[in-house]
Amino acid sequence: MEALIIVEGIVILLLAVLVAGLLRSHAEILRQLHALGGGEHATAAFAVPPRRHHLGTAPLANLTGPTPQGGSASFALTGSRGYALLSFLSTTCSSCRVFWEGLDPEPDLSGARPIVVTKDPAEESPADLARMASPRVAIVMSSDAWDRFRVPATPYFALIDTASGTVVGEGSAADWTRVGDMIRRALNDHTHPLHRSTGARQADVDQELRAAGIEPGDVRLYRPPAP
Amino acid sequence: MKLEGEGIRVDLPPGWEGEIGPSAPPLEDGAVRNMVAHFASFPLPARRGDFGGGAVDLMGSSDAFVALFEYGREAAGTALFAAAGAPARLESGHFDRSVLQRPVPLQSAVQRFFTATGRAFCLYVVVGSHVDRADVLPAINQLLGSLVIE
Numbered sequence: 462m463e464a465l466i467i468v469e470g471i472v473i474l475l476l477a478v479l480v481a482g483l484l485r486s487h488a489e490i491l492r493q494l495h496a497l498g499g500g501e502h503a504t505a506a507f508a509v510p511p512r513r514h515h516l517g518t519a520p521l522a523n524l525t526g527p528t529p530q531g532g533s534a535s536f537a538l539t540g541s542r543g544y545a546l547l548s549f550l551s552t553t554c555s556s557c558r559v560f561w562e563g564l565d566p567e568p569d570l571s572g573a574r575p576i577v578v579t580k581d582p583a584e585e586s587p588a589d590l591a592r593m594a595s596p597r598v599a600i601v602m603s604s605d606a607w608d609r610f611r612v613p614a615t616p617y618f619a620l621i622d623t624a625s626g627t628v629v630g631e632g633s634a635a636d637w638t639r640v641g642d643m644i645r646r647a648l649n650d651h652t653h654p655l656h657r658s659t660g661a662r663q664a665d666v667d668q669e670l671r672a673a674g675i676e677p678g679d680v681r682l683y684r685p686p687a688p
Numbered sequence: 689m690k691l692e693g694e695g696i697r698v699d700l701p702p703g704w705e706g707e708i709g710p711s712a713p714p715l716e717d718g719a720v721r722n723m724v725a726h727f728a729s730f731p732l733p734a735r736r737g738d739f740g741g742g743a744v745d746l747m748g749s750s751d752a753f754v755a756l757f758e759y760g761r762e763a764a765g766t767a768l769f770a771a772a773g774a775p776a777r778l779e780s781g782h783f784d785r786s787v788l789q790r791p792v793p794l795q796s797a798v799q800r801f802f803t804a805t806g807r808a809f810c811l812y813v814v815v816g817s818h819v820d821r822a823d824v825l826p827a828i829n830q831l832l833g834s835l836v837i838e
Protein backbone atom coordinates (compact mmCIF):
# COMPACT_ATOMS: atom_id res chain seq x y z
CA MET A 462 0.00 0.00 0.00
CA GLU A 463 2.84 2.34 0.95
CA ALA A 464 4.63 1.57 -2.34
CA LEU A 465 1.47 2.33 -4.28
CA ILE A 466 1.17 5.76 -2.64
CA ILE A 467 4.83 6.52 -3.47
CA VAL A 468 4.36 5.51 -7.15
CA GLU A 469 1.18 7.56 -7.35
CA GLY A 470 3.02 10.57 -5.88
CA ILE A 471 5.81 10.24 -8.44
CA VAL A 472 3.30 10.03 -11.32
CA ILE A 473 1.48 13.14 -10.05
CA LEU A 474 4.79 14.99 -9.77
CA LEU A 475 5.79 14.03 -13.34
CA LEU A 476 2.41 15.14 -14.66
CA ALA A 477 2.75 18.46 -12.84
CA VAL A 478 6.20 19.02 -14.43
CA LEU A 479 4.80 18.11 -17.85
CA VAL A 480 1.87 20.52 -17.53
CA ALA A 481 4.16 23.31 -16.31
CA GLY A 482 6.44 22.72 -19.31
CA LEU A 483 3.53 22.82 -21.75
CA LEU A 484 2.19 26.05 -20.23
CA ARG A 485 5.61 27.67 -20.44
CA SER A 486 6.05 26.56 -24.06
CA HIS A 487 2.61 27.91 -24.93
CA ALA A 488 3.39 31.25 -23.27
CA GLU A 489 6.66 31.50 -25.18
CA ILE A 490 4.88 30.87 -28.50
CA LEU A 491 2.27 33.52 -27.72
CA ARG A 492 4.98 36.00 -26.70
CA GLN A 493 6.91 35.48 -29.94
CA LEU A 494 3.78 35.71 -32.09
CA HIS A 495 2.89 38.94 -30.36
CA ALA A 496 6.41 40.30 -30.89
CA LEU A 497 6.09 39.53 -34.61
CA GLY A 498 2.91 41.53 -34.84
CA GLY A 499 0.66 38.57 -35.52
CA GLY A 500 -2.75 37.96 -34.05
CA GLU A 501 -5.40 40.52 -33.25
CA HIS A 502 -3.26 42.74 -31.06
CA ALA A 503 -0.56 43.91 -33.44
CA THR A 504 0.71 47.33 -32.45
CA ALA A 505 1.01 50.28 -34.78
CA ALA A 506 4.75 50.36 -34.26
CA PHE A 507 7.38 48.10 -35.74
CA ALA A 508 6.86 44.63 -34.39
CA VAL A 509 10.23 43.40 -35.52
CA PRO A 510 12.88 45.81 -36.70
CA PRO A 511 14.99 44.86 -39.70
CA ARG A 512 16.99 41.84 -38.68
CA ARG A 513 20.73 41.68 -39.13
CA HIS A 514 21.53 38.01 -38.78
CA HIS A 515 19.91 36.87 -42.04
CA LEU A 516 21.16 39.73 -44.17
CA GLY A 517 23.42 38.65 -46.99
CA THR A 518 22.93 37.02 -50.35
CA ALA A 519 19.31 36.49 -51.37
CA PRO A 520 18.53 32.77 -51.27
CA LEU A 521 17.01 32.84 -54.78
CA ALA A 522 18.34 34.30 -58.05
CA ASN A 523 14.79 34.46 -59.41
CA LEU A 524 11.49 34.37 -57.58
CA THR A 525 9.32 32.07 -59.70
CA GLY A 526 5.84 30.65 -59.38
CA PRO A 527 2.25 30.72 -60.59
CA THR A 528 0.17 33.89 -60.56
CA PRO A 529 -3.39 34.11 -59.20
CA GLN A 530 -4.64 34.70 -62.77
CA GLY A 531 -3.38 31.27 -63.81
CA GLY A 532 -0.15 32.31 -65.49
CA SER A 533 3.41 31.99 -64.28
CA ALA A 534 6.01 34.63 -63.48
CA SER A 535 9.66 34.93 -62.62
CA PHE A 536 11.21 38.02 -61.02
CA ALA A 537 14.97 38.61 -61.03
CA LEU A 538 16.44 39.09 -57.55
CA THR A 539 20.00 39.45 -58.78
CA GLY A 540 21.69 40.84 -61.88
CA SER A 541 18.86 43.33 -62.37
CA ARG A 542 18.54 46.84 -61.00
CA GLY A 543 16.73 48.75 -58.27
CA TYR A 544 15.20 47.35 -55.12
CA ALA A 545 12.40 44.80 -54.72
CA LEU A 546 10.25 44.59 -51.62
CA LEU A 547 9.08 41.02 -51.19
CA SER A 548 5.87 41.19 -49.18
CA PHE A 549 4.96 37.82 -47.70
CA LEU A 550 1.20 38.01 -47.19
CA SER A 551 -1.71 35.65 -46.72
CA THR A 552 -5.41 36.10 -47.46
CA THR A 553 -6.37 34.55 -44.12
CA CYS A 554 -4.06 36.55 -41.84
CA SER A 555 -6.03 39.32 -40.15
CA SER A 556 -2.88 41.45 -39.74
CA CYS A 557 -2.38 41.30 -43.52
CA ARG A 558 -5.73 42.92 -44.30
CA VAL A 559 -4.39 46.44 -43.98
CA PHE A 560 -1.66 45.60 -46.49
CA TRP A 561 -4.04 44.14 -49.07
CA GLU A 562 -6.29 47.18 -48.72
CA GLY A 563 -3.29 49.51 -49.00
CA LEU A 564 -2.02 48.19 -52.33
CA ASP A 565 -4.10 50.61 -54.40
CA PRO A 566 -2.93 53.33 -54.69
CA GLU A 567 0.58 51.93 -54.52
CA PRO A 568 2.21 52.80 -51.18
CA ASP A 569 5.28 55.05 -50.95
CA LEU A 570 8.17 52.60 -50.86
CA SER A 571 11.02 54.94 -51.84
CA GLY A 572 11.11 53.51 -55.35
CA ALA A 573 11.30 49.87 -54.28
CA ARG A 574 9.14 47.56 -56.40
CA PRO A 575 6.58 45.70 -54.29
CA ILE A 576 6.13 42.01 -55.10
CA VAL A 577 3.55 40.15 -53.05
CA VAL A 578 4.56 36.57 -52.31
CA THR A 579 1.93 34.12 -51.11
CA LYS A 580 2.12 30.40 -50.56
CA ASP A 581 1.43 27.88 -53.33
CA PRO A 582 -2.11 27.41 -54.74
CA ALA A 583 -2.40 24.27 -52.61
CA GLU A 584 -2.10 26.40 -49.46
CA GLU A 585 -3.62 29.68 -50.62
CA SER A 586 -6.83 30.56 -52.44
CA PRO A 587 -6.20 31.94 -55.95
CA ALA A 588 -9.83 33.14 -56.10
CA ASP A 589 -9.44 35.17 -52.89
CA LEU A 590 -6.12 36.47 -54.15
CA ALA A 591 -7.61 37.58 -57.46
CA ARG A 592 -10.29 39.45 -55.47
CA MET A 593 -7.91 41.10 -53.00
CA ALA A 594 -4.98 41.83 -55.30
CA SER A 595 -4.30 45.12 -57.03
CA PRO A 596 -3.40 45.15 -60.74
CA ARG A 597 -0.72 47.69 -59.82
CA VAL A 598 1.30 45.16 -57.83
CA ALA A 599 2.87 41.89 -58.98
CA ILE A 600 1.89 38.71 -57.13
CA VAL A 601 3.57 35.34 -57.26
CA MET A 602 2.67 32.17 -55.37
CA SER A 603 5.71 30.36 -54.00
CA SER A 604 5.90 28.34 -50.80
CA ASP A 605 9.52 27.65 -51.76
CA ALA A 606 10.29 31.37 -51.38
CA TRP A 607 8.71 31.33 -47.90
CA ASP A 608 10.98 28.44 -46.96
CA ARG A 609 14.12 29.94 -48.51
CA PHE A 610 13.58 33.30 -46.82
CA ARG A 611 12.63 31.53 -43.58
CA VAL A 612 9.53 33.64 -43.15
CA PRO A 613 8.65 33.40 -39.44
CA ALA A 614 5.11 34.87 -39.57
CA THR A 615 2.84 37.08 -41.66
CA PRO A 616 3.05 39.82 -42.64
CA TYR A 617 6.77 39.78 -43.36
CA PHE A 618 8.95 41.86 -45.69
CA ALA A 619 12.38 41.48 -47.28
CA LEU A 620 14.07 44.30 -49.17
CA ILE A 621 16.40 43.08 -51.92
CA ASP A 622 19.06 45.02 -53.82
CA THR A 623 18.38 43.30 -57.14
CA ALA A 624 21.63 44.53 -58.71
CA SER A 625 23.85 42.70 -56.23
CA GLY A 626 21.29 40.14 -55.07
CA THR A 627 21.63 41.05 -51.41
CA VAL A 628 19.00 41.28 -48.68
CA VAL A 629 19.40 44.76 -47.27
CA GLY A 630 16.57 44.67 -44.73
CA GLU A 631 13.85 42.41 -43.47
CA GLY A 632 11.25 42.46 -40.74
CA SER A 633 7.59 42.89 -39.96
CA ALA A 634 5.42 45.96 -39.56
CA ALA A 635 1.84 46.92 -38.87
CA ASP A 636 1.13 49.03 -41.95
CA TRP A 637 2.64 50.34 -45.18
CA THR A 638 3.79 53.56 -43.51
CA ARG A 639 5.96 51.54 -41.13
CA VAL A 640 7.22 49.43 -44.02
CA GLY A 641 8.18 52.67 -45.79
CA ASP A 642 10.13 53.66 -42.66
CA MET A 643 11.84 50.29 -42.66
CA ILE A 644 12.85 50.71 -46.29
CA ARG A 645 14.26 54.20 -45.75
CA ARG A 646 16.27 53.00 -42.77
CA ALA A 647 17.54 49.95 -44.61
CA LEU A 648 18.51 52.01 -47.67
CA ASN A 649 20.32 54.55 -45.50
CA ASP A 650 22.23 51.74 -43.83
CA HIS A 651 22.94 49.99 -47.12
CA THR A 652 24.41 53.09 -48.74
CA HIS A 653 26.31 54.23 -45.62
CA PRO A 654 30.08 54.40 -46.32
CA LEU A 655 30.77 52.02 -43.43
CA HIS A 656 28.74 49.33 -45.17
CA ARG A 657 30.33 49.76 -48.57
CA SER A 658 33.11 47.47 -49.67
CA THR A 659 36.55 48.76 -50.57
CA GLY A 660 35.84 48.00 -54.20
CA ALA A 661 32.55 49.92 -54.09
CA ARG A 662 34.24 52.92 -52.48
CA GLN A 663 37.00 52.81 -55.13
CA ALA A 664 34.31 52.77 -57.81
CA ASP A 665 32.73 55.84 -56.16
CA VAL A 666 36.08 57.67 -56.28
CA ASP A 667 36.63 56.67 -59.93
CA GLN A 668 33.15 57.91 -60.82
CA GLU A 669 33.70 61.26 -59.11
CA LEU A 670 37.09 61.68 -60.80
CA ARG A 671 35.60 60.89 -64.19
CA ALA A 672 32.79 63.37 -63.56
CA ALA A 673 35.50 65.96 -62.93
CA GLY A 674 37.18 65.06 -66.23
CA ILE A 675 40.03 63.10 -64.66
CA GLU A 676 40.59 59.77 -66.42
CA PRO A 677 43.04 57.00 -65.42
CA GLY A 678 46.63 58.11 -66.10
CA ASP A 679 45.80 61.80 -65.82
CA VAL A 680 48.97 63.66 -64.80
CA ARG A 681 47.03 65.60 -62.18
CA LEU A 682 46.72 62.38 -60.18
CA TYR A 683 50.48 62.26 -59.72
CA ARG A 684 51.17 65.84 -58.82
CA PRO A 685 52.16 66.49 -55.21
CA PRO A 686 49.42 68.17 -53.24
CA ALA A 687 49.47 71.96 -53.31
CA PRO A 688 51.28 73.41 -50.28
CA MET B 689 16.08 30.05 -64.73
CA LYS B 690 13.27 28.08 -66.39
CA LEU B 691 9.84 29.61 -66.84
CA GLU B 692 6.95 27.70 -68.32
CA GLY B 693 3.22 27.89 -68.78
CA GLU B 694 0.53 27.60 -71.48
CA GLY B 695 2.74 25.21 -73.44
CA ILE B 696 5.60 27.74 -73.58
CA ARG B 697 9.00 27.04 -72.01
CA VAL B 698 12.09 29.28 -71.89
CA ASP B 699 15.35 29.60 -70.02
CA LEU B 700 15.69 33.19 -68.80
CA PRO B 701 19.21 34.64 -69.13
CA PRO B 702 20.76 35.82 -65.84
CA GLY B 703 19.10 39.00 -64.56
CA TRP B 704 16.07 38.57 -66.85
CA GLU B 705 12.51 38.10 -65.73
CA GLY B 706 9.26 37.19 -67.40
CA GLU B 707 5.60 36.37 -67.17
CA ILE B 708 3.52 33.97 -69.18
CA GLY B 709 -0.10 35.04 -69.03
CA PRO B 710 -2.96 32.58 -69.17
CA SER B 711 -5.31 32.01 -72.05
CA ALA B 712 -8.67 33.55 -71.38
CA PRO B 713 -12.14 32.48 -72.53
CA PRO B 714 -13.56 34.44 -75.49
CA LEU B 715 -14.99 37.83 -74.56
CA GLU B 716 -18.69 38.64 -74.93
CA ASP B 717 -18.07 40.25 -78.32
CA GLY B 718 -16.42 37.05 -79.49
CA ALA B 719 -12.92 38.47 -79.36
CA VAL B 720 -10.27 35.95 -78.42
CA ARG B 721 -7.41 36.88 -76.11
CA ASN B 722 -4.93 34.08 -76.18
CA MET B 723 -1.66 33.67 -74.35
CA VAL B 724 0.77 36.56 -74.11
CA ALA B 725 4.25 36.23 -72.63
CA HIS B 726 6.72 38.98 -71.75
CA PHE B 727 10.43 38.60 -71.07
CA ALA B 728 12.76 41.47 -70.17
CA SER B 729 16.25 42.31 -69.01
CA PHE B 730 14.81 44.92 -66.63
CA PRO B 731 12.14 44.96 -63.90
CA LEU B 732 8.76 44.59 -65.59
CA PRO B 733 5.99 46.87 -64.30
CA ALA B 734 2.87 45.04 -63.13
CA ARG B 735 0.67 46.98 -65.55
CA ARG B 736 1.73 46.86 -69.18
CA GLY B 737 0.24 46.44 -72.58
CA ASP B 738 0.37 43.26 -74.63
CA PHE B 739 3.12 44.74 -76.79
CA GLY B 740 5.02 46.39 -73.95
CA GLY B 741 3.22 49.70 -73.49
CA GLY B 742 4.19 50.98 -70.05
CA ALA B 743 7.28 48.76 -69.99
CA VAL B 744 9.37 49.88 -72.95
CA ASP B 745 9.34 53.43 -71.59
CA LEU B 746 11.40 52.14 -68.64
CA MET B 747 14.14 50.57 -70.76
CA GLY B 748 17.76 51.59 -70.47
CA SER B 749 20.16 51.59 -73.41
CA SER B 750 21.33 48.03 -72.70
CA ASP B 751 17.87 46.58 -72.14
CA ALA B 752 15.68 44.29 -74.21
CA PHE B 753 11.99 43.44 -74.15
CA VAL B 754 10.47 40.38 -75.80
CA ALA B 755 6.74 39.79 -76.30
CA LEU B 756 5.22 36.57 -77.59
CA PHE B 757 1.56 37.03 -78.50
CA GLU B 758 -0.66 34.17 -79.55
CA TYR B 759 -3.51 34.71 -82.00
CA GLY B 760 -6.52 32.45 -82.52
CA ARG B 761 -5.84 28.95 -83.82
CA GLU B 762 -7.77 29.72 -86.99
CA ALA B 763 -4.92 32.08 -87.95
CA ALA B 764 -2.32 29.30 -87.88
CA GLY B 765 -0.84 28.58 -91.29
CA THR B 766 -2.48 31.57 -92.99
CA ALA B 767 -0.39 33.83 -95.21
CA LEU B 768 0.70 36.18 -92.40
CA PHE B 769 1.68 33.25 -90.20
CA ALA B 770 3.19 31.11 -92.96
CA ALA B 771 6.68 30.99 -91.42
CA ALA B 772 7.24 27.72 -89.61
CA GLY B 773 8.58 27.87 -86.08
CA ALA B 774 9.84 30.70 -83.88
CA PRO B 775 13.02 32.46 -84.95
CA ALA B 776 15.86 30.90 -83.01
CA ARG B 777 18.20 33.78 -83.71
CA LEU B 778 18.03 37.46 -84.63
CA GLU B 779 20.70 39.59 -86.28
CA SER B 780 21.50 43.28 -85.79
CA GLY B 781 20.22 43.98 -89.28
CA HIS B 782 16.75 42.74 -88.42
CA PHE B 783 16.08 45.68 -86.09
CA ASP B 784 14.29 48.68 -87.49
CA ARG B 785 13.08 51.86 -85.81
CA SER B 786 9.95 51.91 -87.99
CA VAL B 787 8.80 48.57 -86.52
CA LEU B 788 8.16 50.07 -83.08
CA GLN B 789 4.51 49.90 -82.04
CA ARG B 790 4.95 53.37 -80.58
CA PRO B 791 8.07 55.40 -81.46
CA VAL B 792 10.41 55.84 -78.50
CA PRO B 793 13.69 57.73 -79.00
CA LEU B 794 16.77 55.51 -79.49
CA GLN B 795 14.81 52.24 -79.59
CA SER B 796 14.21 49.83 -82.44
CA ALA B 797 12.36 46.54 -82.84
CA VAL B 798 11.80 43.33 -84.77
CA GLN B 799 8.44 41.73 -85.46
CA ARG B 800 7.99 38.19 -86.77
CA PHE B 801 4.80 36.21 -87.39
CA PHE B 802 4.95 32.42 -87.42
CA THR B 803 3.10 29.19 -86.76
CA ALA B 804 4.37 26.57 -84.33
CA THR B 805 2.62 23.30 -83.39
CA GLY B 806 -0.63 24.58 -84.90
CA ARG B 807 -0.53 27.86 -82.93
CA ALA B 808 -0.18 31.32 -84.51
CA PHE B 809 2.22 33.78 -82.86
CA CYS B 810 3.74 37.22 -83.16
CA LEU B 811 7.21 37.68 -81.73
CA TYR B 812 8.00 41.31 -80.96
CA VAL B 813 11.47 42.27 -79.71
CA VAL B 814 12.52 45.78 -78.64
CA VAL B 815 16.05 46.97 -77.83
CA GLY B 816 16.69 50.01 -75.65
CA SER B 817 19.31 51.41 -77.99
CA HIS B 818 19.39 50.76 -81.72
CA VAL B 819 23.04 51.86 -81.80
CA ASP B 820 24.09 49.49 -79.02
CA ARG B 821 21.78 46.58 -79.95
CA ALA B 822 24.70 44.23 -80.56
CA ASP B 823 25.45 44.32 -76.81
CA VAL B 824 22.12 42.80 -75.83
CA LEU B 825 21.64 40.50 -78.85
CA PRO B 826 23.47 37.52 -77.25
CA ALA B 827 21.01 37.50 -74.33
CA ILE B 828 18.03 37.84 -76.71
CA ASN B 829 19.32 34.94 -78.81
CA GLN B 830 19.98 32.88 -75.69
CA LEU B 831 16.32 33.35 -74.75
CA LEU B 832 15.01 32.62 -78.26
CA GLY B 833 17.30 29.61 -78.59
CA SER B 834 15.75 28.09 -75.47
CA LEU B 835 12.13 28.79 -76.47
CA VAL B 836 10.01 25.66 -76.75
CA ILE B 837 6.39 25.80 -77.94
CA GLU B 838 4.28 22.71 -77.36
